[in-house]
Amino acid sequence: MAGEINPIATHHIPGFITAPGQTDVFLVGIGIFLLVVIFLLGIAFLWLHSLPERMAHKSQKLQFEVVAVLCLLALFTHNNLLWGIALLLAMIDLPDLATPLGRISDALERMVQPRRNVVVTPDDTPPAPNPPQAADPSADSKTGE
Numbered sequence: 001m002a003g004e005i006n007p008i009a010t011h012h013i014p015g016f017i018t019a020p021g022q023t024d025v026f027l028v029g030i031g032i033f034l035l036v037v038i039f040l041l042g043i044a045f046l047w048l049h050s051l052p053e054r055m056a057h058k059s060q061k062l063q064f065e066v067v068a069v070l071c072l073l074a075l076f077t078h079n080n081l082l083w084g085i086a087l088l089l090a091m092i093d094l095p096d097l098a099t100p101l102g103r104i105s106d107a108l109e110r111m112v113q114p115r116r117n118v119v120v121t122p123d124d125t126p127p128a129p130n131p132p133q134a135a136d137p138s139a140d141s142k143t144g145e
Helices: 025-049 051-058 064-077 080-091 098-116 137-143
Strands: none
Touching: 025 051, 025 064, 051 064, 051 080, 064 080
C-alpha cells in the first residue's frame, strides 16, 4: 500500500520535487547562485565607492587625499552625501595657488638676499662721517638770532 499513489493526486510530478531522503538539487543550485550574486554585488558596491578616488588619482588632482578620505568615510558610515561630495571634488579641477605663491616668495627672497649678506672687508672700509664742527658764531648772526 505504501508504493501506490493516491488516486486524487496528479500522476505527473514536477522535476523540482524530490523524493524523501534525496538531495534537493534545485535548492543547492539556487543557494550557490545566490552566494555568487551576493559576492558580485559586494564587489560592485566596493568598486562604485572607490570610483571618485580612482578618478582623482588618474587625473593627478591636488585634492586626491581629501577625495580618498571622503570615500572611506562614505563607505564606513553609509553617508551618501560624503560620496557625492567626493565625486564632485574628483571631477572639479581646483586651481593651484601654492605654486605661484611659492614662486613669488622665492623671487622676493632672491631680491632681498644680496642686501642681507653685505660683508665689509678691511679694504672696503666705508668713509668716516665728517666730524662735527665747532659752532660758528657768524652763522648764528646770519640767521637773525
